[in-house]
Each structure stands twice: as C-alpha cells, then as structure tokens.
Amino acid sequence: MAPATYPGNIMKTExxxxxxxxxxxxxxxxxxxxxxxxxxxxxxxxxxSKASFQRYSFAAAEMRKLHGPACQAFHAVEALIPAGTKLD
Known part of the structure; x- marks a missing residue:
C-alpha cells in the first residue's frame, strides 16, 4: 500500500x-x-438494555473525543518530517 498523501486532513504517513x-x-x-x-x-x-445503551453511547462519545486530539498530535509530529522526505 502506498503512503498516504497530505491534502487537508489526511496524514502524511500511512x-x-x-x-x-x-x-x-x-x-x-x-x-x-x-x-x-x-x-x-x-x-x-x-x-x-438501557444500561448497555448508555454504556456504549458513552464509550462512542469518548472515542470520538480522541479523534481530534490524536490527529492534531500526529500532524504536529509529521510537521517535523522534512519536506521531500520519502515516506514508504
């Protein structure tokens, strides 16, 4: 699989x-x-069933909260990769 490109919110590294x-x-x-x-x-x-619904809803909401900060951290680390570096 080829490394990901970096248009917008796509990460530099696969x-x-x-x-x-x-x-x-x-x-x-x-x-x-x-x-x-x-x-x-x-x-x-x-x-x-109500407790299960609440538990899974809470877990999904917490996982969704992780997406933004995780992507920001990856973008910050990937910004340290010099331009033109081959990423494969």
Missing part, C-alpha cells in the same frame, strides 16, 4: 492515517452497538 481511521471505525462500531441496545430497550424496557 501509520498515522491508519490509526486515525481505526479510531473512526471504533466509534462507528460502538455507535452501532448502542443503536442495537436502544432497539432492545425499546422492545423490552429492561434496565439491562
């Missing part, structure tokens, strides 16, 4: 780009689990 995409994928997975629990809660009105 590793940084993959990590940022992994965070977003984990957010989506947690949101999907929360939606599933919300459906169960609506159907059964159980306290357990």
């Amino acid at each position: 590793a940084a780009n993959d990590f940022a995409q992994h965070i977003l994928a984990e957010v989506k997975r947690l949101e999907d689990l929360a939606k599933s629990c919300a459906v169960q809660y609506a159907e059964t009105d159980s306290a357990e």
